Amino acid sequence: MTIERVLVYVEPFGTLFVNAIRMTVIPLVISLVIVGIAGADASRAARMGTRALIVAIGFLCLSAIAGAVVAPIVFSRIAIDASAVATLRARARIALASAAPDAARRAPTLTQWITDLVPANPVRAAVDGAMLPLIVFAVVFGLALLSVTGEQREVVVQFFGGVAQAMLRIVRWILVLAPLGVFALTLPLVARLGAVAIGALASYVVLVALSTTLFVLLVVYPAAALLGRVSLESFARAVFPAQAVAFSSRTSLAALPALIEGAERRLGMTPESSGFLLPLASALFRVGAAMGLTVGAAFVARLYGGYLTSAQILTVAATAILTSFSIPGIPGGSIIAMVPVLASVGLPAEGIGVLLGIDTIPDAFRTTANVTGQMAAAVIAERRH
Numbered sequence: 001m002t003i004e005r006v007l008v009y010v011e012p013f014g015t016l017f018v019n020a021i022r023m024t025v026i027p028l029v030i031s032l033v034i035v036g037i038a039g040a041d042a043s044r045a046a047r048m049g050t051r052a053l054i055v056a057i058g059f060l061c062l063s064a065i066a067g068a069v070v071a072p073i074v075f076s077r078i079a080i081d082a083s084a085v086a087t088l089r090a091r092a093r094i095a096l097a098s099a100a101p102d103a104a105r106r107a108p109t110l111t112q113w114i115t116d117l118v119p120a121n122p123v124r125a126a127v128d129g130a131m132l133p134l135i136v137f138a139v140v141f142g143l144a145l146l147s148v149t150g151e152q153r154e155v156v157v158q159f160f161g162g163v164a165q166a167m168l169r170i171v172r173w174i175l176v177l178a179p180l181g182v183f184a185l186t187l188p189l190v191a192r193l194g195a196v197a198i199g200a201l202a203s204y205v206v207l208v209a210l211s212t213t214l215f216v217l218l219v220v221y222p223a224a225a226l227l228g229r230v231s232l233e234s235f236a237r238a239v240f241p242a243q244a245v246a247f248s249s250r251t252s253l254a255a256l257p258a259l260i261e262g263a264e265r266r267l268g269m270t271p272e273s274s275g276f277l278l279p280l281a282s283a284l285f286r287v288g289a290a291m292g293l294t295v296g297a298a299f300v301a302r303l304y305g306g307y308l309t310s311a312q313i314l315t316v317a318a319t320a321i322l323t324s325f326s327i328p329g330i331p332g333g334s335i336i337a338m339v340p341v342l343a344s345v346g347l348p349a350e351g352i353g354v355l356l357g358i359d360t361i362p363d364a365f366r367t368t369a370n371v372t373g374q375m376a377a378a379v380i381a382e383r384r385h
Contacts, residue, residue, distance in 0.1 A: 010184050014248070017181025020174045024167045024257050026126050030138045031164035032260065032275025037142030038157050045276055052277050052381035056285040059223075059373050060324060063215055063287045064317040067294030070211060072313060075302040078203050135283050164275065168264075171257040181248070204299045204355075208362035211295060212288045212369040220287070220369075220376045228379035230267055238266035239375045246367040250331040250360075255371045256282045263375065269382055277378035285377055286324045288369030289334040292362060293320035293341045300342060300351035312345040319344040334366060 037045055119125040119133035126134060145153050174181075224235045242258035249255070259278050263269040269277075297316045301308045308316065319341045327334050338352055355362075 012184075014181060014184035017174070017177065017184060017249075022251075022254050024170050024174075025253055026134065027163055028167035028171070028257055028260070029279040030126075030134060031160040031167065032271065033135055033138035033279055034142045034145070034160045035157055035164060036272040036274075036276035037139060038145035038153060045272075048273065048277055048381045049280060052281060052285075052377050055223075055227075055377040055380050056281065056287075056373070057321075059220065059287045059377065060285070060290045060321045062219060063291040063369075063373075064294050064320050066215055067211060067291040067298075067320075068313045068317040071207060071295040071298035072308055074203065074207055075298055076307060078302065135279055161271075164271070167257070168261060171261055174257075181245075204295070205358060205361050207299075208292055208295050209365045212291055212365045215287070215291060216369050216372050220372050224376035224379050227383070228376065229383045230379060234266060235375070235379070238262035239372055242371045242375065243368050246371040247364045250363045250367050252282055252286065252367055252370045252374070255367075259371060259375055259378075263378060267379060269379070273382045274378065277381055278374065281374035281377050282371075284325050285374055286327055286334065286366075286370040287373035288366035289324045289327050290317075290320050291369070292334055292366040293323060293338055296338055296355055297341050297345070297347060300347050300355070301345075303351060304348060308345060315344050316341055331363060331367075334363070 116133055117136050119137055122134065122137045125137070145156055148156075221232055221235065224230060225232045228235070239259070239262055241262055242255040245258050246252055246255040256278065259282070260274050263274040263278060264271060294313075294317050297320070298308055298313065301312075323338075323340055324334070338355070342348070342351060
């Protein structure tokens with residue numbers, strides 16, 4: 001039996017696995033955020049949210065700076081054949097043209113991003129999977145419940161608490177099948193890589209994989225242990241199921257239920273804390289994307305025969321940090337968000353087309369770093385009070 005025939009039977013199981021997880025995300029997130037605010041001390045939630053944002057910004061700055069320092073040094077030592085560059089540029093134009101409508105839909109302007117924070121129709125936001133507007137709605141709804149009389153508020157909190165517990169039970173059932181789901185997702189990716197990631201392209205793939213992994217191991221894990229007051233082993237065990245889902249599905253949104261499950265069962269986070277902090281972190285905080293955008297811009301500059309100056313690489317890093325807050329939690333989301341990063345230093349947007357063709361492996365590592373940073377930020381924000 002050929003590999004193509006095997007993939008025909010294997011791929012649907014991977015899709016089913018991701019869909020099964022994603023079907024729990026919307027009701028789980030809304031329920032947990034509402035319960036976390038209406039069923040707890042609002043001032044404590046505000047303090048935790050502030051601490052989480054500070055930790056997130058710190059991680060993002062360190063991640064972008066690490067990419068800004070390492071990437072230009074590595075790529076400056078790589079010789080790129082002129083004919084290969086010409087071929088890559090031609091393919092980039094084709095890839096970018098096919099992705100342009102989707103890119104326009106996914107990459108909002110700053111003004112649009114701000115106005116979309118408050119959903120005109122929460123139901124439509126749920127249908128579209130727009131997590132951040134949904135979280136804003138749930139936060140406002142939870143705050144409004146605080147002003148409702150005790151008995152009426154308790155009924156609503158109990159209802160949403162029951163929904164959240166039911167969704168978590170479904171997540172536990174799904175995670176039992178995680179090894180099969182991860183295999184079904186990973187096999188097609190490996191089989192189709194072929195000889196794409198070779199030469200100069202391989203240097204980009206390897207650098208993103210190594211830099212995000214080392215950043216997680218040397219910065220995120222120790223920070224979670226020291227500032228979050230948990231053991232490295234406990235943190236690693238808690239975040240591993242979410243990492244497996246993130247790596248295989250390349251979407252932090254699909255990994256959110258596993259993050260919440262791991263935080264509560266293995267790290268002892270309260271449902272109020274995990275239900276508020278983790279959805280917030282998942283919607284806003286992507287440490288792997290900040291590094292990936294910086295490395296990607298440095299690679300595009302080298303691919304087109306140039307080098308970024310110190311001022312340009314700092315501009316790229318700053319733009320990557322700000323852009324990372326608007327990246328959707330979907331496969332390849334950060335590549336689409338690279339448009340303003342490249343534009344900030346005058347690099348051609350068609351370079352995105354090159355990265356789109358080889359983004360499978362880098363995206364898997366970026367997403368894994370994202371969910372690890374999200375768990376660390378939540379743990380630190382909860383424990384530092």
